[in-house]
Amino acid sequence: MTPEELDEVRKNKLALSMVKRDKHGKIVRKIYSEDTRKLIYLNAHGKCELCGRNILLEDMTIDHINPLSMGGEDDVENLACTCYPCNLFKGNILPDDFMERITEIFMYQTEKKGKISLKWKIVHRLLSSVR
Numbered sequence: 117m118t119p120e121e122l123d124e125v126r127k128n129k130l131a132l133s134m135v136k137r138d139k140h141g142k143i144v145r146k147i148y149s150e151d152t153r154k155l156i157y158l159n160a161h162g163k164c165e166l167c168g169r170n171i172l173l174e175d176m177t178i179d180h181i182n183p184l185s186m187g188g189e190d191d192v193e194n195l196a197c198t199c200y201p202c203n204l205f206k207g208n209i210l211p212d213d214f215m216e217r218i219t220e221i222f223m224y225q226t227e228k229k230g231k232i233s234l235k236w237k238i239v240h241r242l243l244s245s246v247r
């Protein structure tokens with residue numbers, strides 16, 4: 117990173133460091149400037165930081181790594197470039213809980229698929245023994 121880029125990061129960090137709340141105490145979501153969005157996008161090399169897919173800058177959604185609702189900050193270090201489906205899927209959960217969830221889904225689906233293919237193997241064997 118060049119000193120100018122670093123300066124830009126610091127400026128953005130300062131601008132993002134306060135979490136604003138409305139009169140009901142609800143977190144006011146920030147609308148990020150084009151520069152901030154670009155910075156986050158370039159930092160991620162144009163890839164979704166959750167699934168690794170290449171995405172367009174205009175399709176990027178900004179994810180709070182540690183959700184605002186759980187004390188995460190509106191800070192560039194807490195922001196990740198994500199594709200829409202990943203951001204939607206991750207929702208308001210912590211990164212560790214998200215990983216646990218994905219692992220659970222993966223294991224469950226793999227097991228389900230495994231059972232299906234095992235059933236098919238049995239069916240196949242039965243059918244071929246009839247012939």
Ligand SMILES: [Zn+2]
Binds near residue numbers: 165203
């Ligand atoms: Zn993704």
